[in-house]
Structures are given as C-alpha cells and as structure tokens.
Amino acid sequence: MKYVVLVVLLVCFTSGPVAGTDVYRGVAVRDGGAIEGRIGYAGPLPDPVTYKPTKDVEVCGPGAHTTDEISVNSEGGVRYALVYLTDIEEGAALDRKSAARLDQTGCQFVPHIVTVPRGGTLEIFNNDGILHNVRTSSKKNAPFNKAQPKFMKKIKHRFTSGPEKIKVNCDAHSWMSAWIVVTEHPYYTVTDEHGAFVLPDVPAGTYNIAIWHESFGIRNSEVTVPSGQSVRVDATFAKE
Numbered sequence: 339m340k341y342v343v344l345v346v347l348l349v350c351f352t353s354g355p356v357a358g359t360d361v362y363r364g365v366a367v368r369d370g371g372a373i374e375g376r377i378g379y380a381g382p383l384p385d386p387v388t389y390k391p392t393k394d395v396e397v398c399g400p401g402a403h404t405t406d407e408i409s410v411n412s413e414g415g416v417r418y419a420l421v422y423l424t425d426i427e428e429g430a431a432l433d434r435k436s437a438a439r440l441d442q443t444g445c446q447f448v449p450h451i452v453t454v455p456r457g458g459t460l461e462i463f464n465n466d467g468i469l470h471n472v473r474t475s476s477k478k479n480a481p482f483n484k485a486q487p488k489f490m491k492k493i494k495h496r497f498t499s500g501p502e503k504i505k506v507n508c509d510a511h512s513w514m515s516a517w518i519v520v521t522e523h524p525y526y527t528v529t530d531e532h533g534a535f536v537l538p539d540v541p542a543g544t545y546n547i548a549i550w551h552e553s554f555g556i557r558n559s560e561v562t563v564p565s566g567q568s569v570r571v572d573a574t575f576a577k578e
C-alpha cells in the first residue's frame with residue numbers, strides 16, 4: 339500500500355504545473371484558442387478605498403476620491419484582477435522591445451496594473467507638474483526609490499528578473515499605489531470594469547490559470563483550451 343501511495347505522489351510531482359517557468363519559447367501559434375471569462379464578487383459589495391487630498395489639492399482634486407484598489411461594479415464585476423497562465427511553455431512571442439507606460443495623472447497611477455516583459459522597459463510619466471516620488475517594493479528585481487520633480491517628465495526603468503508582481507507607491511501622496519507585473523510570456527491580462535477578460539491566441543492544451551486580486555487573494559484552476567475555439571473560466575471572490 340505504501341508503494342502505491344509513493345507511485346501516485348511521483349506521478350503528481352512529475353506531471354504538475356511548473357510555476358514561474360523560465361523556459362518559455364515564442365512560436366507561431368496556429369489555430370489557437372481563447373480563454374474568456376468574468377471575475378465576480380459574491381455577497382455584499384466591499385467598500386471602496388477612499389482618500390481626501392490634503393496637499394496639491396489644485397492638481398489632485400478637492401474632496402473625497404476613490405482608489406483603484408477595490409473596484410467592484412453594481413453587478414459584482416471585479417476590475418483590476420490579474421489573469422494569467424502559470425505553466426505555459428510555448429506560445430505567441432513576447433514583445434520585449436516596446437516600452438510599457440505608467441502615468442501619474444491627477445495624483446493617481448494609471449493604469450492600476452501595468453505589465454512589463456522581463457528585460458523590457460517601463461516609462462513612468464509625471465503629467466501633473468508637481469513632485470511625485472516613485473518607490474517600488476520588490477524581491478527579484480532591485481527595488482528603486484526615485485523622486486520625480488515637476489520638470490522630470492519621464493523616468494525609464496528596466497526590469498531584469500521575473501515573473502514578479504511589484505507594488506508601487508508614491509511617498510508624496512500616500513494614497514497613490516499601483517502594480518507593475520513583470521511577465522515571462524504574453525498570456526497575462528487585467529479584467530475590465532465589468533470583471534471581464536480575454537486571453538487570445540492560446541495554443542490548444544491544458545494549463546493552470548491564476549486569478550489574482552491584491553485585496554481578495556488568488557484563485558487557481560485548470561483550463562483546457564480547444565483548438566480554434568474559446569473556453570470560459572469564471573471565478574468568484576467572496577469575503578472569507
């Protein structure tokens with residue numbers, strides 16, 4: 339009996355998903371399929387995170403504002419959930435040459451989640467004409483902390499290690515936060531205001547898909563993508 343258990347364990351370990359693989363190969367995808375779905379929130383809707391600027395009010399805007407940390411619409415659709423495949427080894431090529439862009443506009447980072455390929459460059463813009471200070475918290479990539487005065491329109495930064503989810507804050511405005519996601523392949527996307535997402539051009543096969551939200555946690559499931567067709571993956575977060 340022990341022998342049987344051991345065999346089962348070995349099979350599990352050798353056929354299980356490889357998280358954060360470094361062996362991704364870009365190829366021409368023929369008859370790829372799509373994964374589409376909706377990420378929802380069950381139960382009473384969570385309260386948004388709010389703030390009221392006490393400095394730079396003429397740029398940041400007076401009164402109460404809402405951050406993008408918790409953005410759930412009236413139908414329970416969860417915006418700004420990151421959806422990605424964790425174990426894909428071969429698929430569409432990753433464009434490492436085009437720069438990704440993160441704006442600071444009205445004292446908010448836009449978009450709230452930006453993806454950057456490993457080895458790629460992120461351009462961080464200051465559109466506000468006031469001082470911002472960009473600080474990242476990361477482990478694989480070296481963290482950085484850069485003041486961006488009003489005359490410094492653009493900071494460029496290259497991310498050399500991944501995959502990694504990196505939180506960004508501004509030390510001049512405590513409510514400003516965003517996420518830089520360093521990717522190894524193109525199968526990452528972020529849900530829209532309805533909680534919807536699409537991952538196109540996926541080679542037929544079975545993959546592990548992760549759905550991550552900074553406040554609600556992470557969900558994983560297996561998905562089988564049929565050749566030339568789409569498959570749905572819906573997930574729901576709830577208060578635990």
Ligand SMILES: [Cu+2]
Pocket residue numbers: 445469470471508509510511514
């Ligand atoms: Cu700022």
